[in-house]
Structures are given as structure tokens and as C-alpha cells.
Amino acid sequence: xxxxxxxxxxxxxxxxxxxxxxxxxxxxxxxxxxxxxxxxxxxxxxxxxxxxxxxxxxxxxxxxxxxxxxxxxxxxxxxxxxxxxxxxxxxxxxxxxxxxxxxxxxxxxxxxxxxx
Amino acid sequence: xxxxxxxxxxxxxxxxxxxxxxxxxxxxxxxxxxxxxxxxxxxxxxxxxxxxxxxxxxxxxxxxxxxxxxxxxxxxxxxxxxxxxxxxxxxxxxxxxxxxxxxxxxxxxxxxxx
Numbered sequence: 555x556x557x558x559x560x561x562x563x564x565x566x567x568x569x570x571x572x573x574x575x576x577x578x579x580x581x582x583x584x585x586x587x588x589x590x591x592x593x594x595x596x597x598x599x600x601x602x603x604x605x606x607x608x609x610x611x612x613x614x615x616x617x618x619x620x621x622x623x624x625x626x627x628x629x630x631x632x633x634x635x636x637x638x639x640x641x642x643x644x645x646x647x648x649x650x651x652x653x654x655x656x657x658x659x660x661x662x663x664x665x666x667x668x669x670x
Numbered sequence: 671x672x673x674x675x676x677x678x679x680x681x682x683x684x685x686x687x688x689x690x691x692x693x694x695x696x697x698x699x700x701x702x703x704x705x706x707x708x709x710x711x712x713x714x715x716x717x718x719x720x721x722x723x724x725x726x727x728x729x730x731x732x733x734x735x736x737x738x739x740x741x742x743x744x745x746x747x748x749x750x751x752x753x754x755x756x757x758x759x760x761x762x763x764x765x766x767x768x769x770x771x772x773x774x775x776x777x778x779x780x781x782x783x784x
Contacts, residue, residue: 588772590775595777596777598760599775600774645713657718657726
């Protein structure tokens with residue numbers, strides 16, 4: 555029962571172009587969404603987040619878009635750089651989900667490769 | 671001075687053994703977590719502690735017992751290890767329990783049960 559789905563296990567992009575990573579969710583109780591980035595042999599690091607009251611949040615080269623009606627969010631990286639090559643995890647949470655506050659539900663991740 | 675540090679990074683052991691993974695955070699955070707990343711790459715929460723008090727205990731066998739001697743430490747003890755326990759275990763911390771949830775993760779501890 556995957557509540558957060560990242561259907562593309564991998565994505566390859568040329569340096570300088572746009573990377574678009576997608577994420578779908580099924581639980582309408584989710585009200586906060588985050589993207590984490592993970593390099594090999596390291597723990598995930600927080601990248602950017604968005605609350606369900608917004609449909610866009612931008613931080614430098616990174617922009618997250620939220621489409622609540624479609625239960626879909628995406629992360630745009632423009633321009634992509636080789637150092638962006640990593641696994642990107644989408645995560646979601648709900649303040650009253652199952653009484654377990656602080657419980658982030660993660661997707662399986664998408665491995666992004668940015669080629670020089 | 672790693673923010674969230676966990677030891678050991680690698681652990682290879684036999685079925686039936688008991689092992690522990692230690693975690694420490696120097697961020698002054700109130701809440702700490704254990705996540706498990708299995709072979710299918712899902713990151714799933716196991717436990718969370720807020721100020722040394724157990725808050726979340728997901729469906730985890732009771733062979734897994736977290737221990738928080740103080741709010742900067744959350745150790746994971748596993749009894750009677752099974753093959754299916756092989757995974758990467760991540761410790762994490764956050765400022766509080768609010769779900770605006772930036773978590774700070776450790777580097778992970780890869781457990782292999784033979």
C-alpha cells in the first residue's frame with residue numbers, strides 16, 4: 555500500500571537542462587510535502603518543502619509544484635548540474651494521520667543522473 | 671562534528687545474535703527517529719522519541735527495542751536477528767514533533783544478517 559509513489563526509478567538529463575521529478579500520493583489527509591536528496595553512503599538531506607495551502611515553492615534552482623486535485627507534486631531543477639546527481643525522495647505527512655505526528659511517508663526515490 | 675552520527679556504519683552478523691546501533695545528535699533537537707530502508711528502497715519509520723518519551727512505534731517486531739538515555743541519544747537494540755532484518759537503518763532528528771518536518775538524518779548503518 556504505497557501512499558507516496560515515485561513511478562520513475564531513474565532519470566537522465568543533460569547538464570544545463572531542466573530535471574523534472576514526479577511524485578503522486580493517495581492519502582488526501584497529507585498536508586505537507588517534502589523532497590529529500592540522498593548521495594551514496596550518506597543519509598537523506600532536506601531539499602525543499604511545500605504546504606498544502608500553496609501550489610508552488612521556489613528556492614534557487616529548485617521549485618516544487620503541488621497539484622492537490624491530481625494528488626501530484628513535482629520537483630523542477632533548473633539548470634541541472636552534475637552535482638545534482640543523487641536519489642531524490644518525495645515525502646508526505648499529515649498532522650492528524652493515524653495519531654502519529656512526525657511520521658513522514660517516503661516514496662521509493664528517483665535516481666537522477668546529470669550528464670556533463 | 672557530524673550533526674547526527676550513528677555507529678557502526680556497517681554491521682555483519684549471524685542469525686540469532688543480538689546487536690545494537692547507537693545514534694547521537696548534537697543539534698539540540700527534542701525529537702529523534704529510527705527509519706529502516708529495506709531492499710525495496712522504502713524508507714519507513716520505526717520509532718520516534720520526543721524528549722526521551724516514545725511517541726511513535728510503528729508495526730515493528732518487539733525484538734526491536736529503542737532506548738533513549740537522554741534526548742541527544744537514541745539507540746536501537748535488536749534481539750534474535752533474522753535474515754529479514756538486513757537493511758540500512760537511519761537515525762534522524764528534528765526540532766520538534768510538528769509535521770513541517772525537516773529531518774536531519776545520520777549516514778545510515780548497513781546491517782547484514784547471514
